[in-house]
């Protein structure tokens with residue numbers, strides 16, 4: 001009984017996600033859903049990306065948090081359209097929330113939207129938003145065992161960004177073993193190594209994002 005109720009909720013969400021997707025497709029907008037645990041560098045990666053894409057692509061950001069506008073305030077300093085979603089306790093974004101956020105953006109003037117999901121590795125992946133690209137950040141201080149503990153998210157994403165690689169000399173994180181593990185789980189996956197602190201690897205990440213946007217651009 002319980003299972004069928006949950007499935008009912010998911011399919012209602014999926015229906016609205018499909019509507020979001022149709023709307024975004026018609027406008028030719030690529031949406032990147034950024035997921036990760038708190039403190040792994042979601043906002044920092046988005047800020048770095050905005051700096052690289054300034055003048056090249058029209059970007060907006062949707063910030064999801066349980067409370068506060070701290071991240072949206074940081075993004076606003078970059079001069080791009082930003083909408084903060086406060087989930088009021090809910091630990092993931094969903095398609096209705098994205099729909100409300102999209103209504104507050106100048107969609108006819110955008111190429112790309114980054115969505116910063118609520119910080120956790122569990123449920124965000126179960127709720128489609130209408131996004132094109134799913135990304136998870138794994139930061140070096142969190143350890144290299146996250147794919148064992150949270151396989152669902154690593155199976156579902158298009159890319160894993162290993163962040164804070166500048167800390168590799170100081171903490172245990174076996175990059176080669178991590179790469180083997182996630183590639184074994186999800187063979188088509190893109191793996192990028194970056195440091196939002198030093199800027200290492202950011203150009204490669206941004207090139208990958210631009211490629212995703214070009215691949216998904218509709219006439």
Ligand code: MG
Nearest residue numbers: 042043071116
């Ligand atoms: Mg953040």
Ligand code: ZN
Nearest residue numbers: 090091092123
């Ligand atoms: Zn949740």
